[in-house]
Amino acid sequence: MTRPIEIDLVSDTATKPSPGMLAAMVNARVGDEQRDEDPTVLELNARVADLLGMEAALFLPSGTMCNQIAFLVHCRPGDEIITAANAHVFGSEGAGASALAGAQFRTVPTANGIFQAREVEAAIRAPRHRSPRSRVVSVEQTANRGGGSVWPVATLNEVAAVAHAHGLAAHMDGARLPNAAIASGLPMAAHTAGFDSAWIDLSKGLGCPVGAVLAGSSGFMEEALFWKHRLGGAMRQAGFIAAAGLYALEHHYQRLADDHEKARLFAGWVHGAGGVVVFPAEVETNILFLDLSQCALNANAVATRLRDHGIRFGVESATRMRVVTHLDVSTAQVRQAAEHFIRIVEAR
Structure with missing residues (x-):
């Protein structure tokens, strides 16, 4: 045996829910999340939007869904996403960007998962009818296969600035963004300041059983809501699991x-x-x-x-x-x- x-x-x-987290879940106020009537989900969304310095946020079942919805909003079939060669979105999400958004990746070789603005500039396609359109730059904070490496905020700002200068969106896979914020001593909003979309995972270091929260502008969120429903991410009394997220941000973050x-x-x-x-x-x-x-x-x-x-x-x-x-x-x-x-x- x-x-x-x-x-x-x-x-x-x-990680499994702590006794305090379980108590918060059991006692959560709930409603129909799909109808925007769950008070605990709404509170979690507002909290994360504020923490990430974004206009709005959306509670989702998983971080992979956060990434895929972001790509679906930012991309059209035939577009290209620039990211690290060892990024989670490239190697560990079932080729979701190509299967769902019809977008391909252009990867930047890097040992620690962190690339520079000059490498983004070099990877952006010149506009030609026969070439893919460079549409998104995606960074992973922290870089998992880079050994949990933390992107410096200055590098994040430079990468986002180059993306925007060329008309690309900047997206942050923030699966372990809370870890990066604690390690750097800077708030999460400092890391996401230049980005069009970003998210945090609740089921990793924060210790929740499930869930992630995607954030962006109000316009981005309108499109994200469409894809949430299409992909089956809408839920009912989701406040029971959203309560775990609120508890984690209060008790497990620092x-x-x-x-x-x-x-x-x-x-x-x-x-x-x-x-x-x-x-x-x-x-x-x-x-x-x-x-x-x-x-x-x-x-x-x-x-x-x-x-x-x-x-x-x-x-x-x-x-x-x-x-x-x-x-x-x-x-x-x-x-x-x-x-x-x-x-x-x-x-x-």
Whole structure:
């Protein structure tokens, strides 16, 4: 019988509602969300719009739906989206932009998921009838496959300015924007100031069971509402899950700094053990990768042995693992996971 997972570091989506969050959900005031009558959803939308410095916001079931609705609003079939080659929208959303919006990607190679304004300018197509139309620049804050790297606000502003100068929209995949805000010491609105659309995920570091909130101008939101209904994102008494989001923003936002510290501690403990190399070298938020290319065991073998101890890491490839800290793992548990990992990779 497989041992139950007791220390789950595969993703911050592994979080479960805390007792306080569950109480808030049970006691939520609700109505018909589809008819714009759910007071808790409306409160969450207003709160996130304010936090992101946008005119309006829209509660949705998932972050992937946020991205796809944004592309559907900004793009037409045959358009092109400029993004990092290791961006979530390019590699982990089922080719949704091409399947739904009919848009393709033009990717910018980058190790940490962050590119520069000059690279955007170089990627923008010259207007020609036989070429795709460059329509959107999409950034991911934090950059997941960049090891949770944080886009500097100055770089975000420069990228958005180049996009607008060429008539493109600027979109932010803000799945872990709250982590970036805490790590940078700047409010979320400072990160989204130059963007036409942005969103935050509620089901990652903030610890909610489901949901994300997409924000933009009132005009953008009118179009987004159309696509929300068409894609099946409209809900009924959604206040029960929106209440989790309000609770998380009040109680789980500032504590994201604890997750960042746990990730830094883990990186310091395991780097160099058995030939392991941690990426990034300087952990900024709650995500890090483990390069096992110099180890005797491959990632799947290590993961299997960790599972025997009730511990789970993510496996990205034969030589690469991912570790993500979150509110449901304590510092002591992170230390325990590191110790088991070290013993496994150093075994002869």
